[in-house]
Amino acid sequence: MPDYKIAPSILSADFARLGEEVDAVLAAGADWVHFDVMDNHYVPNLTIGPMVCSALRKHGVEAPIDVHLMVEPVDEMIRMFADAGATTITFHPEASRHVDRSLQLIRSLGCKAGLVFNPATGLDAAKYVMDKLDMILLMSVNPGFGGQKFIPATLDKLREARTLIDDSGLDIRLEIDGGVTCGNIAEIAAAGADTFVAGSAIFSAKDYAEVISAMRRELAK
Ligand code: DX5
Numbered sequence: 680m681p682d683y684k685i686a687p688s689i690l691s692a693d694f695a696r697l698g699e700e701v702d703a704v705l706a707a708g709a710d711w712v713h714f715d716v717m718d719n720h721y722v723p724n725l726t727i728g729p730m731v732c733s734a735l736r737k738h739g740v741e742a743p744i745d746v747h748l749m750v751e752p753v754d755e756m757i758r759m760f761a762d763a764g765a766t767t768i769t770f771h772p773e774a775s776r777h778v779d780r781s782l783q784l785i786r787s788l789g790c791k792a793g794l795v796f797n798p799a800t801g802l803d804a805a806k807y808v809m810d811k812l813d814m815i816l817l818m819s820v821n822p823g824f825g826g827q828k829f830i831p832a833t834l835d836k837l838r839e840a841r842t843l844i845d846d847s848g849l850d851i852r853l854e855i856d857g858g859v860t861c862g863n864i865a866e867i868a869a870a871g872a873d874t875f876v877a878g879s880a881i882f883s884a885k886d887y888a889e890v891i892s893a894m895r896r897e898l899a900k
Pocket residue numbers: 688690691713715747820821822823824825826827856857858859876877878879880
């Protein structure tokens with residue numbers, strides 16, 4: 680079985696109690712914290728920045744923080760998030776003028792680097808920078824909001840990305856983000872994903888541990 684990771688998106692958490700929510704979801708068995716950064720420019724919504732990331736580190740969060748930048752431009756935010764304790768930083772290739780340079784910047788600051796592909800965007804931008812990637816993230820909804828439905832065409836794209844990664848022989852994770860539930864996670868894993876972001880499916884539940892274990896049971900099938 681692949682080394683599956685479950686990364687709850689705190690976009691769906693109760694922001695008035697963010698520290699407690701992150702503690703609760705990690706105690707419930709989550710592997711990573713998925714941290715959605717929106718700027719009301721690249722996407723039509725506004726969320727949280729580096730101060731919140733460093734506040735979580737100060738609060739005592741030791742788990743990997745997976746920063747998903749939905750901002751444009753990216754380089755200054757990369758610097759600030761690396762400083763704020765991010766583990767992985769991913770960005771959308773259309774939001775950087777110099778994708779290769781932005782990827783190098785992330786690694787030079789000691790973080791893991793990844794590219795994010797919107798539902799309609801092909802994987803071309805990954806092809807020539809595979810050696811600079813630790814992760815490929817496929818959006819299975821249009822970025823900007825939690826609680827949307829999984830776009831089924833993403834399954835074919837996951838298979839394509841899986842082949843690209845396997846053919847490269849490199850150690851690159853394949854993450855999926857948007858509309859992941861207990862009902863579709865097995866099919867998503869079968870298509871090649873090994874890292875699963877889930878926001879509303881986890882945070883709308885009363886018992887986070889129950890959802891996360893149900894997801895793991897599906898993954899073990
Ligand atoms: C959307 C974000 C996602 C989102 C996932 O732009 O990148 O991380 O919060 O939420 P759900 O799981 O509710 O689709």
